[in-house]
Amino acid sequence: MTSERFDAVIVGAGFAGIGAAIQFKRMGIDDFVILDREDDLGGTWYVNHYPGLAVDVPTTTYSYFFEPNPNWSRLFATGDEIKQYCDDVADKYDVRRHIRFGVTVEGARWDDDAKLWRVGLADGTTLSARYLVTATGFLSQPRMPEIPGITEFAGRVIHTTAWDDSYDPGGERIAVIGTGATAVQLIPELAKTAGELTVYQRTPIWVAPKLDVRISERTKRVFARMPWTQRIIRAITDNIYETMINVGVVHYRVPFFRRLNISAMDLCKINQFIQVRDKDLRRRLTPDYDIGCKRPTFSNSYFRTFTKPHVHLQSDGIDHVTADGIVNTDGTKTVIDTLVLATGFDLWEANFPAIEVIGRDGRNLGKWWRENRFQAYQGVSMPSFPNYLSLASPYAFLGLNFFNTMEYQMRLMDRLFGELRHRGATTFEVTEQANTAYLDRMTELLGDSLWTLGNCASSRSYYFNPHGEPSLLRPMSTQDAITEASTFPLSDYSFV
Template sequence: MSRATDFEAIIVGAGFGGMGAAIELKRQGVERLTILEREDDLGGTWHVNHYPGLAVDIASVTYSYSFEPNPSWSRLFAPGAELKKYAEHVADKYDLRRHMEFGVVVASASWDDDADVWTVRTDDGRALTSRYLVTATGFLSQPYTPDFPGIDSFAGEIIHTTAWRDGYDFTGKKAAVIGTGATAVQLIPEIARTARRLTVFQRTPIWVVPKVDFPIPRPVRKLFAAVPVTQRAARAVNTSLLEMLMVFGVLHYRQAKPGNQLAALLAKAHLRTQVRDAATRRQLTPSYDFGCKRPTFSNSYFRAFNRDDVDLQTSSIVRVEPDGIVVDGPDGDELKVEVDTLVLATGFNLWDVNFPAFTITGRNGRDLGKWWREGRFQAYEGITVPEFPNFLTLNSPYSYSGLSYFTTIEGQMRHMARLFGELRRRGRSRFEVTAEANEKFLDDATRRLGDSVFYAGDCSRSRSYYFNQHGEATLLRPQSTLSTLREMDSFPLDDYTYA
C-alpha cells in the first residue's frame, strides 16, 4: 500500500546530470521534486573545480545541452567559469533553483517495498520520502588523496585540485604536482609560469593531441544567436569528429586498428615537435594503446617541460618528509626533491566509493554497492537496476556514451521520457527493470566490448579509471551515439514491470 510522501522525486546532485533529470521529470509532470546537493551551489564539477587553466576538453558547441545551445561561448574550448555561468542560466531558465537545497550530504537511501517509498537519510538527521529516486552524483565526484607515507608530516602547503585556493601565489615556491591526468595537463603550464621550481611526479603518461582552440569571433556568436541552425551545424560537425575518434579508435579497435595507430602517431608527432629533449620525450610517451585512458588536448603542456625550472620525475615515491618528497634513486639509493607546495592532481576514486556515492538498499535488502563489487557492475541501458524499483542511476556502469557527457545525459533523459510515458499510459506509479532484460543488456555490452581497445588492445600499463577493481571496462557504453539515442527512444517496454 503506497502512502503520502514528502516528494514525488528526490534527485541527488545539482550538476548537469541532476538538472537534466529535473528538466525531464518536470516535462513528464513530476513537479513535486527536490534536488539535494552537498556543495554550496549548483554546477557540479564546474562549481567544485576552479583551478588555473580550467577549461572544457570537448568543444563547447558539443559540451552543452542540444536543446539549450549557448551562442555566447568565448572560445571553442570555453574556460570553466563560462560552464559555471551556463549551468546557472539553465537552472534559471528551467525554474530549477526553487527545487534545490545546498549543503546537504546524503548518507543512505532505502526502499520500502510495502509502501512503495524511498527513504533518503541525510547527515543532518533528516529522513525524506519520495516515490522516485534519481542519483546524479557524477562520475568524478569523490576525490582521491593518496596515502603516501609521511604525508601528514609535510610542513608546507597541500592543495588538492578539487579544493583550489583562489589567488594562491606560486611565485618563489618550490612546487610539486603529483599526477599527469587531464587536470594536471591544464594546470601544470599555469604553475610553471610563476613557480621558482616545479617538479611533476608522473606515474603514467597521458596521450595528448593538439588543441585546435581559438576565440569565437563576435560576428560568429551573433550569427549563432540570430540563426540557431548554424550552431546546430557546428555541433553536428564536432560531434561527428568525436564520434569517429570514439567509435573507430576505441570501441572498434579490432576492426579499425590502423585508425587507432594513426591517432597515436599524431600524439607522438605532437610530442616530438613540442619537447626538445629526447629523454624527456621517452618519459612522456605512453606505453599503452591510444584510448585505454581518456586522451586530452593541449598546446602548452609538453612545452612546459622545455623550461629549465621544470623537472619531470618518474621514479616511485617512497615517502613524504616535512620539506620534500623522497623517491627511488637511479642506483637503488634514495633521492630527495625539496618541495614547499604540494599540489595533488590525483583524480577521483570511481569504483571503490563512487558507484554508488552512498549506501542504497533496494528490494530484499540488496545493497547496490555490495552487489556491484561482489558480482559485476551492471545497469540496464546504463540507468536502471533490477530489485531497485523507481530508481534511476545516472552515473552508472555502461552509461557513458560518446566523448561528451551531455550525450550521456540526453540519452538518459530520452529513456526517462519513454518510461514515464508508459507509466502514465498504464495508470501506474511503479517500475522495475526485469532481471532478464538486465542480463541480456549486460551480455550484449560485454560482447561488444570485446572489440574495443580495452580488451583487444594493450591497456596493461595504463592504470585507467575505465577499469574497475575486477579488471573490467564497465564505464563506457560500447555503441555509437546515434545507436544509443535510438535505443533509449525505443527499448522494449516489456523490459520493465509496472505496478
Template sequence: MAAQYDAVIVGAGFGGMGAAIQLHRLGHRRLLILEREDDLGGTWHVNRYPGLAVDIPSATYSYSFEPNPHWSRLFAPGAELKQYAEHVAEKYGLRPHMRFGTVVTGAHWVEEESHWRVAIAGGDSVTATYLCTATGFLSQPKVPDIEGIEDFGGKVIHTTAWDDDYDLTGKRAAIIGTGATAVQLIPEVAKVAADLTVYQRTPIWVSPKPDYRIPPRLRRLFARIPLAQKVVRAVGSGLLELLMISGVVHYRRLRIANRIAERYCRAHLFRQVRDPELRRKLTPDYSFGCKRPTFSNTYFRAFTKPHVHLETSRIERVEEQAIVTADGRRTEIDVLLLATGFNLWDVNFPAIEIIGRDGKNLGKWWRENRFQAYEGVTVPGFPNLVSLNSPYSYSGLSYFTTIECQMQHIDRLFRAMRARNAKVFEVSQQANDRFLELMRDKVGDSVFALGQCATANSYYFNQHGEATLLRPTSTRNAQREAVRFPLSDYTYA
C-alpha cells in the first residue's frame, strides 16, 4: 500500500519547520507535521517564564535564508522568537501541514511496504515514506527527585509550565536550579518576591551580556539592505566560535582561549559581587565549557539584595510549607519554582519509541551500543529515518547552525536518491562506525576529556559519562561535511 504522506515530521519547532521547508524545496508536498502542544514554536511556545530571552545574539539565532530585521534587542525576548516562528510558518506555507494537540507514541518501519507507520495517542496511525524526528533536545522537563515534593502545600511551577495567573508579588519563593533558565528567571522573581531562596547544586559560568535596544533606524536598514544584517550575523557567529567553541572543542590546542573566557567570567563576577564568601559560592569549580555558559548583567547582582539568599546545602526534603536542607536549616515558602531543566538521556534520544528494520529498537540500541548517528542525522538499521535531535549533531552555540547543516544533508541525500530513482535510503554500518570513531577521537581533544568536568553536572554528558551531545568540530567543518559527505556511505533502493 502507498504511504499516506511523503514525510511525517514529529515536532513543530524550528527544527521540524526547517526539515519541512527543505523537503518542500525538494518537491515533497504531502507533508504532515505532528505537534503535541497546541501551537507551533517548540521551546519558544512552551516557555514563557519571566525574563525569557534568547541567550545568544539574535542575529545568529534565525535561519540564514530568512533573516529577521525586526529584533528589538541584541538578545531578543522570548515573545519575539515565537513571533518569528509564526512568520516562518506563514511565509513558507507550513501551517496547513500541522496537526496540533497530537501526541506521537511511536513509529515502526514496515519492511513489506517500505514506509513508516506512526502511532498517535487515541489509537490512530498514519503512514509515511520518510520519518523526521524533530522533538528537540530540551523537550522532556525534569522534576527533581526530592523527598516530599509531591506533598508541598503551596504552589509548584516548573519553568516549562509557567502559570501566568499566579502572582509572585509579596510571596516567599524558592527556586531550585541555577542553569541558563534560572539565570534569566532569578532576577525577575527577585524584583517582586518578598523573600527568595535559591537552591544551587552547581554554579554556572556567566559572562557580561552586551544587550541593548536595536534602534528603529537600524532595523529599517536591516530590512532595506539584508547584507548589513548578514555582516552582523557573520561577526557575531565568528566571535561566538572564537570565544566559546574554540576553547571548548579545541581545548588541547587552544587552552588559552578557554582560560581567557574563564577569567572574563571571573572578572564579571568580581565586579558585581564584592562579598568574597558569596563570590566563592557562585564560582564554578569546573572548567569553562563543561556546562553550557550563559550571559547576564543582572544574575549576580540579584544575590546582593538583602531578601535574596543563596543556599548551597543539599535539599534533604520538602515539607508541606518549607524546604529543609541537609544541615537542618528550614525555610518556609509559599511557592516553589523548578528551574531544573530537562531529562535528555533517560526519556529523550529518542523521545518516542522507534522500531527499525528487524525489530531494532533505537533507544535500546543507543543505550547498549553508545549514542551515535552518522553526521548527527541518520542511523544504520533505520531506513528513511532523519533524526534531527541526535547524538553528535549539535554544532556551535546557535541551534540554527545545527538545523541548517541537517537541511543541507537532507538536500544532498534526497537528490542522490532522485538521481538513482530510489525511494529508500539507509546509512551503512561501516560509514556510521567510521563517523563514530572520528567523533570519539575528536572529543579527546575537547574540554570534556581534558578539562575538569567531574563536578559540572552537565547535560552534555550522558549516563555513561560520555559527551555525545555536541559535535566536537568547528561549525565550518560541520557545514562542509553536510554538503560533501560521500554518497557511497548510503545504500539506495
C-alpha cells in the first residue's frame, strides 16, 4: 500500500545522506525524507563507538568543504567529535526534521507508468518518490567471520560495530580476530587493562607514524574568527593526501613514483623497528603486499602493544572455536573469556547494493552488477535506473577522504538537476553508451595504478570486487573528479 509521496527519498542518514539533503535544499527541493534503520544520525560514526575510535585522516581535511569546523580538539579527532560535527551540520542546515529513524528499507522498484520510485519498508508500507538516492555508505554491513564452531562459544562475543559500552576488559582473557584499521585503534586500548590479549592476524597491515597534535584554544579562536586560515590548513593537508594517492597509487606505472611507494613502506618499517626489536615479531607484523593495496593506517602505539608480556600475536591461523576458547591450526588452544570480532565490513556481497533496487524493464541492480561487471557512470548512475543516484557505487570513492567524494557528488547533483529544471523534464537516465565509455575509461586508468600493476595478491583488500577488479575506487585526483562532475557532457543523460 502506498501511504505517502515525496519528491525524493534518501536512504541513509550518514554524512552522504546529509550532504545529499543539503544539496536538495540548495536546489529548492524540500519535500524529501531520509530513512535510516538506526535510531540516530551519523551512519558509521553513530554505529561505531569502540574504545580508541578516531578518524584516520586529519580532521582539517575530514569535513564538508562548505562547512569547516573550528572546534576540533586535535589533528586526528575522536569518534565522539566526528559524531558531534555530524549533529551540528544536520541542525544548522535543518536536515534533522526530514529524518525518520528506525526505518528499514527493504527495496525500491521503478514504476515506469507513474514515473515514480516505490520504496518498500519492512513494516509493509510503501513510499513513493520521483527521485531516489541511496546513501548507505561503503561501511554499513558488518562482516561475520566463517570459522567452524564460532556459534558454539559460550563467552561474550562483541563485534566492533556493536560495541557494548558497559563491557569492562579489566583482567579478562580476550581474543581479537582481525588486524585492520579498526583493530589498530582498538588493540592498544584493550591491552591497557586486559589480563591476557591474543590477537589473531590473517593479513598484516601497513602502519605509519601518527603525527597527531592537540589543537590549542587560541588556534580554535583563530579558525572561528578567520575561517580562511582553516581553509589554508585544509588545502595543505588535502594536497599532501592527494599527492600520496596520485603519486604512490594512481600513477604507479611511472618508475620514479614506484620508488616513492617503496619509500612509504620503508617509513612504516622504521615505525615498526622503533617499537619492536624482536626480529621474528617484526617479520610476522610486516605485510608482503605493496602499501596502498588495502587501506593503510596510522598509529604510534599499535606495534609497541605486541611487545607487552600479556599480549600475544597469533598469525598461524584458527582451526576452530570451542565453548571456552580457540583451537589454533598447530593444535594448541587459547582459553578466553571474550571474543572480539574486528572483522570489518561486507562491502560487495551485502552492500552493492545495500537494498534490492529494481529499475526499468525489471533490471535488478545487484544481479546486473554481478553479471555485467561492477560499474557506475561518474560513480553514481546506471542505465535503466531513471531518477536514481547511488552515492556508494563502483568507481565512487576518492582516495582516503570520503568528504572529497561527497564534494564531487554534490556538484554532479547540482549540474544534473539544474539541467532537468532547465529543460522542464521530469526524468533523467544515463545512456548505455555513456556508461560503457565511462567503464572503459576507468578500466584504462586503473591499468596504470598500483591496484593493477602492484603486488596486491595477498592483501585481501575490500578495494577489489569478487572478480578481482579494484572497482571501489575512482582512479583520479579529487580536482579531476570535481571538474568532471561540473562539466560532464549533458548528452550523457537522456531527459524526458
